[in-house]
Amino acid sequence: MTETKELDNKVIVFQLEDEEYAIPVDSVGSIERVLPITRVPRTAPYVKGVINLRGVVTPVIDLKQKLKNKPTTFDDETRIIIVNVKEVTVGLIVDSANDVIDIMRDKIEPSPETIGKEVKEFIEGVVKMDNRLFILLDLEKVLFEEEREEVHAMEG
DSSP: OOOGGGSEEEEEEEEETTEEEEEEGGGEEEEEEOOOOBOOSSSOTTEEEEEEETTEEEEEEEHHHHHHSOOOOOOTTOEEEEEEETTEEEEEEESEEEEEEEEEGGGOBOOOTTSOHHHHTTEEEEEEETTEEEEEEOHHHHSOHHHHHHHHHHHO
16 A cells, blocks of 8 residues: 555745746645735744734734745735644745645655755755646744744734
8 A cells, every 4th residue: 555655745936026926725724815914023034924814813924024035915816825733823925826736746856956054944845747846845944933932922
């Protein structure tokens, strides 16, 4: 019998500049258009603040600023992907959310050397499919322990 690790794995594909990233569908609560963001003082520059998501105060992180040190320029394509990581709900601002696709776990390769070292620590691996390269993010690493604590404090 095939092990679960080799079965299809559904991921949400999103864009940061010209790169396509992917995160597991089971970590995603919803994908939202940009909502009004209330700034929270004394937080990291990529922590944009909080949104009121259907009555729930949800912290929001600019993923491009976190990974590439460039703030997102908001437009009609900009989305907030609501993710749940270890009992913490966070919104990730991305340039656009493109697809839901299936990937085979055994097609995940290690990060190539061409990926910048500032991003590499957050990457689980890469997948090449249909002339596209998807960078798989490790959401737990994207949200360091101290950031998870900061987000917990903002929640409440």
